Amino acid sequence: MPTSPLPPGSTLGILGGGQLGRMLSQAASRLGFDVVILDPEAGSPAGRVSARQIVAAYDDPEALSELGRSCDAVTFEFENVPAASVERLAGSGARVAPGPLALSTAQDRVVEKTFLNDAGAPTVAFASVDTVEDLKAAVQTLGLPALLKTRRDGYDGKGQAWIRSPEDVETAFAAIGGRPAILEAAADFVRELSVIAARRADGEIAVYPLGENSHAGGVLRTTIAPATASAGTQARAHEIASAILNGLDYVGVIGVELFELADGTLLVNEIAPRVHNTGHWTQDGCVCDQFEQHVRAVVGWPLGPTAAHARIEMTNLLGDEIEQWPALAAAPDVRLHLYGKAEARAGRKMAHVNRVMGPA
Structure with a gap:
């Protein structure tokens, strides 16, 4: 390139x-x-x-x-x-940019997790599943509870089913349409984190501070960033993001979702080869937000600074929560980002708000 x-x-x-x-x-x-x-x-x-x-x-x-x-x-x-x-x-x-390799890797969860582990970015244990018999064998190997996901196309909690007992196997496989799938061992994590990072074609890398995320129903609700984290945790997240970017010869911004375990270990949940919902906080917390950073990387400009100047709580507005806009627009510590969508369907992302919590 x-x-x-x-x-x-x-x-x-x-x-x-x-x-x-x-x-x-x-x-x-x-x-x-x-x-x-x-x-x-x-x-x-x-x-x-x-x-x-x-x-x-x-x-x-x-x-x-x-x-x-x-x-x-x-x-x-x-x-x-x-x-x-x-x-x-x-x-x-x-x-x-990003190139076809990054896209094809992220589109198949088995390919993605195989790549991540090979790159030194560990994940939960997993198994590829094509049939009910494959699923029964995987349950025996990985144990329960475990999460069944379609290999392709799922997002925001779609195409997923928890298996908590052997009796759930056939129901779960039917719930995802009997499609090729991945079974993932449950992660005994204490919190969900994410790191937004960027890479230029010449190998220059820039990494933003960690964000701490809360989900409901498989959909991101809030991100608080910069997250409270040790220097060692920040450094490990930087190391993981860099390994992924270099392994994919990546150009652009990437989102890396992480599980933090009780002992401080970081496991990669998944990657998103694009700007990411958990990076929206950068619009009001950083001089160069993730969107400008992505454009800079793609067009070959120098990458912008990633240090945070403010601590931000980002909240997604779903469906008719968009009707809160008058009050949010009047709040002195809030910046409202509306998406211009005509129909406020239940669960649809309509906007997000960044609440300034103070200096970083």
Whole structure:
């Protein structure tokens, strides 16, 4: 991949028109770039704040060719974009980041966990599952409770089922549609952490402070950052993030979700090859937020500073919680980030708020 920086006035393409694409587009515009969105939904949240949107499926050959021709660099906002589409863009000579390897690795949980362990970023024990018989054998090996997940496509708690007794095996396999899966041993963790990191094509790496996360129903509710953590824990998270970035020859921002065990050990839960919900705190806690950082990495600019100047509590607003916006907009210690979505469905991420808790 080229390492020379693209000048302001260049065009950045983004596969995906949701809230992450919207915030990426806003960051790119602030740096002087034009943005083209490819998304199948006309008038997408990202499309409405960008120079142009191509309305087409992510695997549409003509749309991908048009995107590649009209953009100096291309990135994506979520990991379920077809890896073949990214390969097609890269094969045509487009500057694409992150690359197909990162995307294909993150799209398959078995491949992902195998890569992580090989890279020195340990995970819980796991087993690949294709049939009910595979699942029964895996339960015997890993023990219970254990978490069954589809190998592909699951997010925000979807495509998952807990197995707490042998009688749950067939029900759990049916609950995920009998699809190829992974069984993960339960992690006896004391808290969930995450680290947001970035890498340029020349190998430069920048890592943000740890965030501490709380989930409900498989969906992130809050992140507090910087998390209270020892220097050793911070250093280990930095080491894990760097090993992942270098192992994937990664370019861009990545989110790494971690389990902290009682003895301080960090295990990787999963990676997200993109800007990440747990990094939204950086918008109001850092000089260079994760969205600007991703754009900088993709277009070859120097990476920005990652030190926190404020401690932030980020809270997702789901569904009709968006109706709280008048009160939140009036709060002196809150900054409101709205996603421009028309319909407030139950559980849908509509916005987030960053509450300033004081200096970092």
